[in-house]
Amino acid sequence: MAYDKFNIVTSTAVPLPIENVDTDQIIPARFLKATERKGFGDNLFRDWRYHNDNTQKEDFILNNPTYSGKILVGGKNFGSGSSREHAAWAVYDYGFRCVVSSFFADIFKGNCLNIGVLPVQVSPEFLEKIFEAIDTNPDTEIEVNLPQQTITIKTSGESESFDINSYKKENMLNGYDDIDYLTKIKSEIQKFATTRPF
Amino acid sequence: MSKTLFDKVWDSHVVRNIENGPDVFFIDRHFIHEVTSPVAFLGIKSRGNTVLYPDRTFATADHNTPTINQHLPVEDPLSANQLKALEENAAEWGISHWGLGHQKNGIVHVVGPENGITLPGATIVCGDSHTSTHGAFGAIAFGIGTSEVEMVLSTQCIMQPKPKKMRINVNGELGFGVTPKDVALYIISQLSTSGATGYFVEYAGDVFSNMTMEGRMTVCNLSIEMGARGGMIAPDEKTFEYIKGRPLTPKGEAWDTAMEYWQTLKTDEDAVFDKELTFNGADIEPMITYGTNPGMGIGITNHIPDASNVEGGVATYKKSLGYMDFNEGDAMIGKPVDYVFLGSCTNGRIEDFRAFASIIKGKKKAENITAWLVPGSHEVEELIKEEGILDIITQAGFTLREPGCSACLAMNADKIPAGKLAVSTSNRNFEGRQGPGSRTLLASPLVAAATAVTGVVTDPRTLLEEVIN
Ligand code: SF4
Numbered sequence: 001m002a003y004d005k006f007n008i009v010t011s012t013a014v015p016l017p018i019e020n021v022d023t024d025q026i027i028p029a030r031f032l033k034a035t036e037r038k039g040f041g042d043n044l045f046r047d048w049r050y051h052n053d054n055t056q057k058e059d060f061i062l063n064n065p066t067y068s069g070k071i072l073v074g075g076k077n078f079g080s081g082s083s084r085e086h087a088a089w090a091v092y093d094y095g096f097r098c099v100v101s102s103f104f105a106d107i108f109k110g111n112c113l114n115i116g117v118l119p120v121q122v123s124p125e126f127l128e129k130i131f132e133a134i135d136t137n138p139d140t141e142i143e144v145n146l147p148q149q150t151i152t153i154k155t156s157g158e159s160e161s162f163d164i165n166s167y168k169k170e171n172m173l174n175g176y177d178d179i180d181y182l183t184k185i186k187s188e189i190q191k192f193a194t195t196r197p198f
Numbered sequence: 199m200s201k202t203l204f205d206k207v208w209d210s211h212v213v214r215n216i217e218n219g220p221d222v223f224f225i226d227r228h229f230i231h232e233v234t235s236p237v238a239f240l241g242i243k244s245r246g247n248t249v250l251y252p253d254r255t256f257a258t259a260d261h262n263t264p265t266i267n268q269h270l271p272v273e274d275p276l277s278a279n280q281l282k283a284l285e286e287n288a289a290e291w292g293i294s295h296w297g298l299g300h301q302k303n304g305i306v307h308v309v310g311p312e313n314g315i316t317l318p319g320a321t322i323v324c325g326d327s328h329t330s331t332h333g334a335f336g337a338i339a340f341g342i343g344t345s346e347v348e349m350v351l352s353t354q355c356i357m358q359p360k361p362k363k364m365r366i367n368v369n370g371e372l373g374f375g376v377t378p379k380d381v382a383l384y385i386i387s388q389l390s391t392s393g394a395t396g397y398f399v400e401y402a403g404d405v406f407s408n409m410t411m412e413g414r415m416t417v418c419n420l421s422i423e424m425g426a427r428g429g430m431i432a433p434d435e436k437t438f439e440y441i442k443g444r445p446l447t448p449k450g451e452a453w454d455t456a457m458e459y460w461q462t463l464k465t466d467e468d469a470v471f472d473k474e475l476t477f478n479g480a481d482i483e484p485m486i487t488y489g490t491n492p493g494m495g496i497g498i499t500n501h502i503p504d505a506s507n508v509e510g511g512v513a514t515y516k517k518s519l520g521y522m523d524f525n526e527g528d529a530m531i532g533k534p535v536d537y538v539f540l541g542s543c544t545n546g547r548i549e550d551f552r553a554f555a556s557i558i559k560g561k562k563k564a565e566n567i568t569a570w571l572v573p574g575s576h577e578v579e580e581l582i583k584e585e586g587i588l589d590i591i592t593q594a595g596f597t598l599r600e601p602g603c604s605a606c607l608a609m610n611a612d613k614i615p616a617g618k619l620a621v622s623t624s625n626r627n628f629e630g631r632q633g634p635g636s637r638t639l640l641a642s643p644l645v646a647a648a649t650a651v652t653g654v655v656t657d658p659r660t661l662l663e664e665v666i667n
Contacts, residue, residue: 024631029607034237103395165218168219179241179352181357185213190250197459
């Protein structure tokens with residue numbers, strides 16, 4: 001599943017200052033019944049976005065036209081819970097290319113990197129600054145610069161660098177995923193397989 | 199160099215190490231189910247790949263299967279469609295498939311060990327985060343996303359940075375009425391839901407050596423709930439005893455060779471962990487959760503902590519209690535409950551049904567309680583019948599359902615209605631996990647049983663004493 005290359009994304013951002021946002025909130029299990037990867041963005045944060053009768057919950061951030069953009073900023077321990085890649089698909093399909101938080105759950109982070117959503121882990125202090133900047137001015141732009149590995153609040157110029165391993169970075173810059181890599185070394189894998197006892 | 203158990207198994211599966219990148223990591227055994235595999239199979243086709251080793255993958259249907267009338271066609275068209283896709287994909291690529299109605303069908307993490315697919319020293323993955331269950335056998339087992347399911351199908355490898363290592367020791371003896379589920383919920387409450395993120399855990403100490411294989415599976419199953427990639431326990435005589443003679447375990451000479459290897463699977467004395475924690479088994483009470491993540495658990499006789507006494511954001515904490523409709527300072531014991539769910543890959547094994555039966559025997563289900571008792575597999579269901587547990591259940595006014603994930607994630611019809619309070623032996627109490635608006639209290643099968651007969655949250659020790667006296 002190829003995805004669009006990621007280089008520099010400059011955009012306004014949607015703040016979600018809640019901790020431990022789990023994958024059941026990002027996409028509830030009842031929306032996992034598709035056999036194709038289609039339409040998951042519509043059900044992103046489904047139960048926070050809509051009432052049972054499918055009318056919008058006015059107070060949820062995604063229903064507030066003041067906030068939009070390609071960057072989602074979440075509280076600590078974002079993406080905990082299940083391994084469903086559907087959560088990352090929903091984030092991507094909705095239109096986010098980047099999730100910023102002070103801490104990510106492992107599987108969610110790996111899933112994001114595999115499908116073209118960049119997880120940017122910042123310090124708790126910097127996360128607070130981003131929330132404050134957006135709170136003061138919802139039009140605040142955030143620049144996520146993958147080649148430089150920096151994230152910058154454009155209005156104040158405040159910036160922080162973030163980590164990503166060079167293999168994943170290369171992948172994101174080129175729109176490659178792990179399957180591309182693995183299929184290239186298949187004969188090496190087959191040789192290895194003959195050494196396994198079971 | 200000295201190695202931990204985890205190092206030994208991990209290092210022997212690295213095909214290639216990428217500098218400043220992940221390891222190319224070989225997978226011995228791969229489980230798939232209907233929900234997280236269809237898109238992976240589509241990916242294989244669209245890339246023109248094939249399934250490299252079909253005999254290393256095992257398919258079972260469990261996540262959205264009904265738990266009554268399994269002999270009838272599945273009503274929900276979307277679920278039926280996923281089940282059909284699994285069946286067709288398995289048939290197309292020659293993968294063994296234990297679909298609905300098959301005598302080996304059940305929850306993936308229950309049928310794997312039952313059939314000897316789970317072995318010490320193996321690497322095991324599945325598109326389900328509770329794959330960590332299989333670590334109970336000294337395997338490295340963890341959940342993966344759908345892209346990775348596609349990787350394993352087409353190349354038998356995934357790309358993983360090696361996690362850090364943590365050892366959690368629990369020594370001493372467990373108190374009366376304290377089960378493996380309580381040990382796990384206690385550890386998670388101490389570490390929080392992110393306390394082990396980035397780590398792979400080894401559980402060690404008397405409490406785990408004395409535990410049955412079922413108990414060890416419950417503990418390893420819940421590793422993910424503290425953020426860990428997985429958890430494992432060194433294999434010992436109990437492990438070998440459990441797996442010996444199962445349908446897919448090595449036999450004859452192959453068994454002897456395997457045993458020689460398995461005996462080496464323990465952490466060397468001077469091996470170092472990145473983090474080590476030690477707890478005392480005697481400090482653990484029967485546990486129950488009160489909030490919307492598994493880290494929000496307390497001893498059942500305790501009261502809900504004040505926001506000022508918890509770590510982390512007060513707003514998030516209050517939102518959580520608001521969802522549960524609980525207040526700071528509330529006692530858990532005595533809270534009226536609507537539903538009781540016994541089942542899931544956490545507590546859907548025979549031992550869990552034995553524990554449940556030990557309390558309800560000779561009593562009656564409380565009128566206000568709707569109870570769903572769901573075995574983890576047909577094999578568990580058979581044992582329930584053989585051991586006379588079914589009679590105990592029926593006499594107490596309960597019924598037994600057919601195997602599947604059921605109300606653990608409420609993808610089938612088993613949904614707890616909005617606002618209703620459930621005591622559940624499953625693994626997640628997230629908002630809406632058991633149905634939109636449902637409220638979940640995670641606990642052991644003993645707590646679930648005690649609650650099922652009294653209708654309110656009940657300390658099982660009070661009823662167990664009656665049984666013993
Ligand atoms: S019982 Fe629950 S946690 Fe276990 S495999 Fe099924 S859905 Fe996943």
